Amino acid sequence: MKTRMFLAAAAVTLCAVTGPASAFPDKNITFIIPFSPGGGFDVYVRLISPYVEKYLPKKVSVVPKNMPGAGGRKGLTAGYRAKPDGYTLAIANVPGVAIPPILGQKVSYDLTKMNWVARLSVDHYLLGVAGKSDIASVDALKTLSSSQAIKLPATGAGSTAHAMSKIFIGVVGFKGEVVSGYQGTKEMTIAVIRGDVPASTLPVNSTRKYIQSGDIKALMTTEEISSLPGVKTAKEMGYGDLDGLAIQRLVGAAPGVPHAVQQILSDAFTKAMADPKLVAAANKAKRPFAPLSGAEAKRVLDKQLAVYLKFKDDLAK
Numbered sequence: 001m002k003t004r005m006f007l008a009a010a011a012v013t014l015c016a017v018t019g020p021a022s023a024f025p026d027k028n029i030t031f032i033i034p035f036s037p038g039g040g041f042d043v044y045v046r047l048i049s050p051y052v053e054k055y056l057p058k059k060v061s062v063v064p065k066n067m068p069g070a071g072g073r074k075g076l077t078a079g080y081r082a083k084p085d086g087y088t089l090a091i092a093n094v095p096g097v098a099i100p101p102i103l104g105q106k107v108s109y110d111l112t113k114m115n116w117v118a119r120l121s122v123d124h125y126l127l128g129v130a131g132k133s134d135i136a137s138v139d140a141l142k143t144l145s146s147s148q149a150i151k152l153p154a155t156g157a158g159s160t161a162h163a164m165s166k167i168f169i170g171v172v173g174f175k176g177e178v179v180s181g182y183q184g185t186k187e188m189t190i191a192v193i194r195g196d197v198p199a200s201t202l203p204v205n206s207t208r209k210y211i212q213s214g215d216i217k218a219l220m221t222t223e224e225i226s227s228l229p230g231v232k233t234a235k236e237m238g239y240g241d242l243d244g245l246a247i248q249r250l251v252g253a254a255p256g257v258p259h260a261v262q263q264i265l266s267d268a269f270t271k272a273m274a275d276p277k278l279v280a281a282a283n284k285a286k287r288p289f290a291p292l293s294g295a296e297a298k299r300v301l302d303k304q305l306a307v308y309l310k311f312k313d314d315l316a317k
Helices: 002-023 040-055 070-081 138-145 160-172 185-194 204-213 259-273 276-284 294-310 312-316
Strands: 029-033 062-066 088-094 115-130 150-153 176-179 200-203 216-221 246-253
Touching: 029 040, 029 070, 040 062, 040 088, 040 115, 040 246, 040 259, 040 276, 070 088, 070 246, 115 138, 115 160, 115 185, 115 204, 115 259, 115 294, 138 150, 138 160, 138 216, 150 160, 150 185, 150 200, 160 176, 160 200, 160 294, 160 312, 185 200, 185 204, 185 216, 200 204, 204 216, 246 259, 246 294, 259 276, 259 294, 294 312
Parallel strands: 029 062, 029 088, 150 176
Antiparallel strands: 088 246, 115 200, 115 216, 115 246
């Protein structure tokens, strides 16, 4: 009798564990893009969605859905609040969605509780000056700041660019002033080249062509291994807190999604980003992937959150 009861209980437990996975997916998956059409996040989602479909265990569609608003927070909130069944995904801009709650702003999501599925891409930062500038090193920049505050351009207060500038100033330890109001990375880069500002924190991938043309001179990069010839990483220069700091495009699902379902999604994204046809299409679009599994994406996120928390006071200034 006890044996039959044990077997029955085991069967119920097995069904509870395998049920969601064996049924998933049996309908279309919505993939929320928390920005307007045409931007980098939109391009990445639309590039990868058909390939995720290809590697899911059942034939369903992955349907991109633009939901702009509140700097990406509106769409992420919708993904966070969705039914925890794996049928709603959202792509997140980190640090864009990470900084507001750290600064005490009210948000309706918790990045530490979200079920992370994959990382699609990463764009590390560099500290750069104009190619024609007399500033040839980070030490020279620090020396200059002893007599005048180094102005760094940024988009609006609270933006990713603004946050990165504040963190660089705090970690490197020079006297700096962040000048907000620039429309984006291109305008910030042009301001450095023209000499409107002496330096800037800029995304490596977006700035690479200006470095190759000689218009921008990189002094340091936050990459784990520098992709810029002759340029040392922050870690190599003794600024370990900047190591790995980057714009991360992470894909997440609501808290409570069954682990087995999360694993199916993570596997599909991993296989999709290794597909030669997608790799070729992404490179052609100049949107290369930097694949990480859900578990790896979570570790990257935790590391970045620790840096933002450490420099909370600098970010709040």
